[in-house]
Amino acid sequence: MKQQIYLDYAATTPVYPEIIEKMAQSLSFTGTFGNPASNGHPFGQQARQKVEQARSDVASLIGATADEIIWTSGATESNNLALKGVTERYASRGKHIITSQIEHKAILDSCAKLESLGFEVTYLKPNAETGIITPDAVKDAIRPDTLLISLMMVNNEIGTITDIKSIGETAKQQDIFFHVDAAQAAGKLHIDVHALNIDLLSLSAHKVYGPKGIGALYVNHQKTFEIEPQIHGGGHEQGCRSGTLATHQIVGMGEAFKIAKLSLDTEQERLKLLQQKLFDGLKAMTSIVLNGDLEQRVANYLNVSFTEDNPFVLINAVKTFAAVSSGSACNSGKAGASHVLLAIDRTETHAKNAIRFSFGKYTTEKNIDDLLEHLKHVQDTTQIVTFI
Template sequence: MKALYFDYAATTPVDPRVAEAMAACLTMDGNFGNPASRSHRYGWQAEQAVESARRQLADLLNADPREIVWTSGATESNNLALKGVVEHLRDAEQVQGPLHIITSAIEHKAVLDPCKWLEKHQNVEVTLLTPDADGLIDPQQVKDALRDNTCLVSLMAVNNELGTITDIAAVSALLNDHPALLHVDAAQAVGKIPVDVKAWDVDLMSVSAHKFYGPKGIGALFVRREPQVKLAAQIHGGGHERGMRSGTLATHQLVGLGEAARIVAEEQATDEARIRALRNKLWQGLEAIGDVYLNGHAVHGSANHLNVSFAGVDGEILLASLAKVAVSSGSACNSATVAPSYVLKAIGRSDDLAHAGLRFSLGRFTSEDDIDAAIAEVSRVVTALRG
């Protein structure tokens, strides 16, 4: 039995159509030039390819291509958004007093860690909103946490562990009469749910190509132009990307991102319906094992995510015993100790259930045979461990 891949939320395989487009940008007989080389055809062709990719991603997000800033991925985009907003206020606007950021206790570490850094180094106070038992953040929580000095609200559109979907448009509406900017980590959203920066009315949004069948190491930050959002650059050295992010652009990666965005725009609705049916079948099969708990909301969630906890088994042994099923553990390794998932703890799971939580994530290449095989293997392992 070959290993079954159920970790699409961690990364997706590059779609063969994307890989083909990328390969054409690598060698001497392809489009290998530096997009910043303006003095010859090789550079012009590379720049044209990069700008075509910018348009493809912008079209997917309902954005202006000039609002797309290339980065190395969502982690860099999150850092640029969070630190860039605060440092611009400190340096350009000469704001001296404490600033305030609102985020949630179940954000990705790529948001929580920059927030900790800003607390330590930039006199920023951070409010961590607590989700309900289903992993949802109520927009009213944001309104209740707002202060006069709140400069930024940062919430993920789709939670990376639970798959729960935040009502971003409702959060944005609550900020209409407040100067705070709204940043959305959409790494888990793009390619899984419809994403529309105009309908959501966001100021900043992070995107990662390898979450929607593009290559690793490339992503983007949406930066609203009207009204213009101003950021302090975090990487200097040439003033690329309208001064917000310097560095030679990787033509092949950006072409891959653009092609991946194009495919999502054409196929997402069909993919989502098929994947949701597979996810529901997987949940029914796992639930039948007994003493299995769904982590996250049964309705307000991504079709791609299924997070469950198995009572009566040791989490580490469970994960080690599922060598034939590639899933993500609800536990996070920290030095020599293994701590339960902070996301599962935040929604009220006990240490035992948080340790025994597994994230199954499905994708474009998941088949019905994969679902049947996963149900059989997990049932066999859990029954054996309980027995």
């Protein structure tokens, strides 16, 4: 069987070969294999230098300082640490949280847990079809006891962009903690955490051509506050997250973020052309609707619902030819329609007949041409068989 075209970069990205090489150098006896916490000898000191360089590279991509980066196992842990760390420490200030109906499950499930502990959560409904969470909707939801606002910068299923700047200004004026899940935004949008008034920001390496199993949480040091640790044992990472640091994974994340900074604008321009080409090609071939906003979105994702009476021939043809997703990877093991698409008022049928295409570094124009040609061939063959 011919290998599928990979169009599921939102789920994960391959690690660049040069990054793999640098990671491997932190594993062997002739490399920097030492424990970064072992400061009493060169093996540990050299590993620590690698960790701190990576910390600086990650911070540089988001406009932070190195001491504001806390290593975690990924964005899921970062989200948990941010929400639970703030609410546990500052519950006396208020027990109301604002988030949205279209957040990642790491946020929604954390909020559900906090609700079981006595917190109240407002789940903002996005605008129909576009999935936009407006600053006004956030303002209207604020209460005297609102402690935390948590919203993603780029939606992981439909690619819409949230106006983080306006919401951050509101949060600062109201003295409300502001957390942003930027797992799908890093390397795609320019981020300046201080200019955006973000207090906590979650990051993941494997969405930016780094390794799986490593992420980071930015914690704003221009604002005096502390987060309650969720993992105890040794007081690593400024007391926020205990555990021996995985030097090789951290090195990989640092290199990935350094590379992302160099090619952000040019890559968005290139992918925008591919996104439009596929969208136009599908529209010319069959009946589809776009899930998400036409303009306020990143170029990496295209989420469409196939709306003809019998869409399964083309949907199956897509899934046979290309690696795509019917939702987010975090929900791939669960049956049912996407909670994101249902929240933007898609019918359950249209939500189940949706495909998320996501593009990346190795996606070419030929990939898109080949996919469209394959779909046209399947469509023509089906029509001939039906006619006969």
